[in-house]
Amino acid sequence: MDVYLIDESGISQRTADELPEMVRSANDNGTGFVWVDIPQCRLQESEMLGDVFGFSEIALHDCVIRNHVSKIQAYDDHVFTVLHAPQIGAHGHVHYIELDQFLGANYLITIHGPLNPKVEPAVAFVDTGAVLDRMKSGKFLPRTAFELSSAIISTMTRREIDMIATLAEQSGKLEQRVMSGEVMKDSEGFLTDLFQVWYELLAIRTIAVHSTATYDRMARLARFLPADHEPLVADLADRFEMVSSMADGQRESLHGVIEFFQTRVSTHLTIASDDLAQISVRQNDDMRKISAWVAIIAVPTAVTGFMGQNVPYPGFGTAAGFYASTTVMLVMAIVLYVFFRHKEWL
Incomplete structure (x- = not known):
């Protein structure tokens, strides 16, 4: 001390x-x-x-x-x-x-x-x-x-x-x-x-x-x-x-x-959340468009696939049958296209 x-x-x-x-x-x-x-x-x-x-x-x-x-x-x-x-x-x-x-x-x-x-x-x-x-x-x-x-x-x-x-x-x-x-x-x-x-x-x-x-x-x-x-x-x-x-x-x-x-x-989180929401919306729009085109493309695939089974149907093996089936594919594709456009998917 x-x-x-x-x-x-x-x-x-x-x-x-x-x-x-x-x-x-x-x-x-x-x-x-x-x-x-x-x-x-x-x-x-x-x-x-x-x-x-x-x-x-x-x-x-x-x-x-x-x-x-x-x-x-x-x-x-x-x-x-x-x-x-x-x-x-x-x-x-x-x-x-x-x-x-x-x-x-x-x-x-x-x-x-x-x-x-x-x-x-x-x-x-x-x-x-x-x-x-x-x-x-x-x-x-x-x-x-x-x-x-x-x-x-x-x-x-x-x-x-x-x-x-x-x-x-x-x-x-x-x-x-x-x-x-x-x-x-x-x-x-x-x-x-x-x-x-x-x-x-x-x-x-x-x-x-x-x-x-x-x-x-x-x-x-x-x-x-x-x-x-x-x-x-x-x-x-x-x-x-x-x-x-x-x-x-x-x-x-x-x-x-x-x-x-x-x-x-x-x-920053709000802006990031808004950007993410917009991206999600765009992704949903893209998915709807993809789904619509897949549905349209599926029509001729279904018809031609059915024909590929060689199943007799009215006009089978004739030119008239070919044109009739082609017309059916086009009509169904157009109907789906118009429907999806009406729903604003396309």
């Missing part, structure tokens, strides 16, 4: 052994505060926090396990919060990067994780690391523990807004694919990309909504905070609300892309 003392002279790193005396001194003198940053809270760290700060077993238990939703537990002299920051992983999966905080009048305890094994450990320290760098460079010196916590959370919300901006750019590219007609060449790939962006926006919005509720409740419960810090609590709630609203707005925009894609696909 990293232990820091922050006072008017700046930030100085101390050892864990000095922590109990630092806390007593901060409480007695009322100047400066302690920041303890813990990469992962295990049994040893949990016991140390309980001994030095007197935190409840319930809160310490929440530090050890993974929490899937934000939490807040308010006590007389401190507040415990569980927050999450989104981290987009492989195939669009959004990891919930947990940050637990014990916030008191003269101390801030930040605890990272536990993390999913697939997440790089450095990801957990992006926000706290950015604030620490600003403090070490002299660009930022918080007066109180809550100002430090507020700076860390503000960094987190800015990063979430940057994520939404990146997803907005991806949404624009998806819209271009629909407008250009490229999407029809690979509809399955387009849908995969589209719903991946949709899910990422939804995950960011969910995290922001939970965090907003946490800080709204903190504004009502954290009685130990100075009166001039109340606007900071409200500002953090507003920041998360803004992240939620931006994610919602981008999801609405993406929904428009989805509707346009569905309309385009539906239009």
Whole structure:
């Protein structure tokens, strides 16, 4: 763990052994505060926090396990919060990067994780690391523990807004694919990309909504905070609300892309169905014509076939019989032709 003392002279790193005396001194003198940053809270760290700060077993238990939703537990002299920051992983999966905080009048305890094994450990320290760098460079010196916590959370919300901006750019590219007609060449790939962006926006919005509720409740419960810090609590709630609203707005925009894609696909299906219906009609017309000509051609075939049996009939073997049979074939063929023309088969 990293232990820091922050006072008017700046930030100085101390050892864990000095922590109990630092806390007593901060409480007695009322100047400066302690920041303890813990990469992962295990049994040893949990016991140390309980001994030095007197935190409840319930809160310490929440530090050890993974929490899937934000939490807040308010006590007389401190507040415990569980927050999450989104981290987009492989195939669009959004990891919930947990940050637990014990916030008191003269101390801030930040605890990272536990993390999913697939997440790089450095990801957990992006926000706290950015604030620490600003403090070490002299660009930022918080007066109180809550100002430090507020700076860390503000960094987190800015990063979430940057994520939404990146997803907005991806949404624009998806819209271009629909407008250009490229999407029809690979509809399955387009849908995969589209719903991946949709899910990422939804995950960011969910995290922001939970965090907003946490800080709204903190504004009502954290009685130990100075009166001039109340606007900071409200500002953090507003920041998360803004992240939620931006994610919602981008999801609405993406929904428009989805509707346009569905309309385009539906239009193509309608046109294809109409073409298929016209082809079916033409095929039916062709079949009727073929059937009609087959029926007409069958007449002389039937007559000549009957004659081919050498069956005697009136005029058999005479010229008159030949002309009579020919006339019968012609008359029957003409009658069938006229009939099919009347039925509009020919």
